[in-house]
Amino acid sequence: MAAAALCWALRAARQVLPSSCPRQVRSYYVDWRMLRDVKRRKMAYEYADERLRINAIRKNSILPKELQEVADKEIAALPRDSCPVRIRNRCVLTSRPRGVKRRWRLSRIVFRHFADHAQMSGVQRAMW
Amino acid sequence: MAVRGKYRPRRELQRQQNCPSTVQWMLFTVGELGQAGQFHMESSKQKLFSTSSVLSKDKDKSTAFKDSPPEGAAKKQEDGAETPKQQLLDIIGNMKVEVSYRKKLQQLKASENKKQAMNKVEGLDSEGSVPQGITEDTQRDKPLNPELVKAASAVASSLPHNKKQIESELLAQLRRHEETTDKQKKGGTINIRNVISEMTVKRQSPAQWGVRISGRISLQDEDGRRIRPERSSARSMDSRRSLKVGRRLNIFTKASTEPEHALKTVSSPTIWDLEFAKEVAAVTAQPPRNGFEEMIQWTKEGILWEFPIDNEVGMEDDAEFYEHIFLEKHLEGFPKEGPIRHFMELVICGLSKNPYLSVKQKVEHIEWFQKYFEEKKELLQEI
Numbered sequence: 001m002a003a004a005a006l007c008w009a010l011r012a013a014r015q016v017l018p019s020s021c022p023r024q025v026r027s028y029y030v031d032w033r034m035l036r037d038v039k040r041r042k043m044a045y046e047y048a049d050e051r052l053r054i055n056a057i058r059k060n061s062i063l064p065k066e067l068q069e070v071a072d073k074e075i076a077a078l079p080r081d082s083c084p085v086r087i088r089n090r091c092v093l094t095s096r097p098r099g100v101k102r103r104w105r106l107s108r109i110v111f112r113h114f115a116d117h118a119q120m121s122g123v124q125r126a127m128w
Numbered sequence: 129m130a131v132r133g134k135y136r137p138r139r140e141l142q143r144q145q146n147c148p149s150t151v152q153w154m155l156f157t158v159g160e161l162g163q164a165g166q167f168h169m170e171s172s173k174q175k176l177f178s179t180s181s182v183l184s185k186d187k188d189k190s191t192a193f194k195d196s197p198p199e200g201a202a203k204k205q206e207d208g209a210e211t212p213k214q215q216l217l218d219i220i221g222n223m224k225v226e227v228s229y230r231k232k233l234q235q236l237k238a239s240e241n242k243k244q245a246m247n248k249v250e251g252l253d254s255e256g257s258v259p260q261g262i263t264e265d266t267q268r269d270k271p272l273n274p275e276l277v278k279a280a281s282a283v284a285s286s287l288p289h290n291k292k293q294i295e296s297e298l299l300a301q302l303r304r305h306e307e308t309t310d311k312q313k314k315g316g317t318i319n320i321r322n323v324i325s326e327m328t329v330k331r332q333s334p335a336q337w338g339v340r341i342s343g344r345i346s347l348q349d350e351d352g353r354r355i356r357p358e359r360s361s362a363r364s365m366d367s368r369r370s371l372k373v374g375r376r377l378n379i380f381t382k383a384s385t386e387p388e389h390a391l392k393t394v395s396s397p398t399i400w401d402l403e404f405a406k407e408v409a410a411v412t413a414q415p416p417r418n419g420f421e422e423m424i425q426w427t428k429e430g431i432l433w434e435f436p437i438d439n440e441v442g443m444e445d446d447a448e449f450y451e452h453i454f455l456e457k458h459l460e461g462f463p464k465e466g467p468i469r470h471f472m473e474l475v476i477c478g479l480s481k482n483p484y485l486s487v488k489q490k491v492e493h494i495e496w497f498q499k500y501f502e503e504k505k506e507l508l509q510e511i
Contacts, residue, residue, distance in 0.1 A: 053496055056475070062467045064511050067504060 030095040037090055040081045047082035051075065276302050447487040453480045458494045461502075468501060468508075 029035045057063060057071040080086070091100045091107035099108040104120070115123045277299065284295035416422040426432040434441070455476045462472050475497065479490045501508070 049493075049496075053493070053500070057471075057500075060471065062471050062474070064467065064508075066507065066511055070504065070507065 030093070033097075034090060034095040037088055040086050043079060043081040044084045044087060047078060048084070051078065051082065051084075443486070445486045451487050452490070455479055455490060455494065458491060461498045472497065 029038065054071050054075045058068050058075065060068060088097050089100050089102060089105070090097050091110060092105045093110050094107050096107035096109070100106065101108065101111060104111055106114070111120070114120045115125075280295050280298040280302065283298060284291040287294055416425055423432055427434060459469075459472055459476065462469055472494070475494070479485070479493060482490070485493075
């Protein structure tokens with residue numbers, strides 16, 4: 001959910017902060033897929049508790065099976081975007097879905113670009 | 129004097145405090161007037177007058193200090209006896225508790241004085257209900273102002289109960305006031321108490337004064353101009369003393385600012401106020417001159433954490449450990465036997481080992497399950 005937090009921060013940054021020194025503020029998401037990903041993350045956060053509890057009823061060997069079947073149906077009835085499985089960890093700057101390093105939330109190309117310009121703290125070209 | 133009906137034993141007027149605005153004085157006068165403990169209405173009326181005298185002190189400035197209250201009261205009463213009365217009644221309503229206690233004390237004293245007063249009774253022109261305990265002094269140096277007398281009679285006539293008696297009591301009050309003023313003019317012994325109370329104010333030694341003055345001098349001028357700041361400082365010290373020293377007059381009631389604040393908070397967030405605030409913030413917020421100021425700004429905004437890092441920022445869990453672990457008391461809504469109970473006990477076991485949730489969240493968790501199982505009750509009963 002780290003990328004989600006970052007994206008939310010970006011959206012929040014759309015509001016102009018009451019400070020005199022202007023900062024570079026990104027006012028748009030990179031593309032629509034990124035926006036959809038943001039929506040999915042939001043919904044997953046909202047429904048997380050409920051999903052956890054219904055799953056606890058489902059993945060159970062104590063409760064009767066009828067109850068578990070009912071729980072199955074309930075969880076299927078929840079909105080599709082609420083499941084965390086649909087979230088894709090995209091690159092934060094380019095929205096690339098593949099080749100994203102989790103620690104930096106950046107795709108490999110962007111990462112290489114910044115590392116070569118010495119803008120990644122503690123990152124060095126490997127040589128051994 | 130026109131009316132000399134009532135005679136009273138002369139009280140030690142030295143007991144009277146010199147600030148008529150104090151409650152003590154008022155109560156004392158009340159006690160004096162309400163000697164005969166039988167009729168309370170009279171004494172309440174006298175209370176009214178004494179408080180009116182207290183309040184209308186500011187109106188009269190020509191006569192002496194003591195004379196001013198009754199005169200002012202008289203004048204006020206002449207104009208319109210209703211509005212001051214209402215004010216007085218309000219004030220008395222607040223002060224009634226003290227007054228009643230005082231009254232009892234005075235009544236006790238009155239019973240003692242009655243026996244003395246029995247000897248001094250002269251021709252009474254009062255009604256039969258008035259006891260003979262009330263007496264007055266015949267010794268008088270000055271006759272009262274005819275205006276005061278007229279005013280007293282007018283006041284007495286305006287009131288419903290026992291007009292003559294009220295009038296006589298008022299006049300007795302006035303006489304007593306005049307006597308005290310005469311005493312003051314002659315330099316009587318009344319002021320000792322106030323003087324002593326004033327003496328408790330701190331007095332700085334001249335050495336300290338010298339230190340202060342020298343300190344001031346170092347700021348202003350260094351050569352030759354020592355005399356002026358000394359004098360001015362001395363004068364300012366005296367004036368300061370005279371301003372702050374002294375008993376409270378209790379003329380002004382503290383304006384309660386709470387309702388104003390409440391109103392302000394309700395009506396304050398107008399758009400223009402917000403805009404103005406934003407403008408002010410934008411103007412006053414200068415760009416950071418260096419990295420430190422930048423970091424300060426970031427900390428204020430929340431971008432940068434506060435160091436040393438507090439791991440529990442934002443977590444305000446005031447619950448004790450036993451509230452986290454012993455969650456069985458929340459299981460009261462569940463059946464005591466059966467698979468559901470088994471399931472919930474497992475849930476509780478898991479929650480007790482969870483350090484990341486607050487007690488509130490755990491309780492919500494359990495309540496959700498309770499609601500869920502209640503909805504599914506019919507289904508469960510079929511099984």
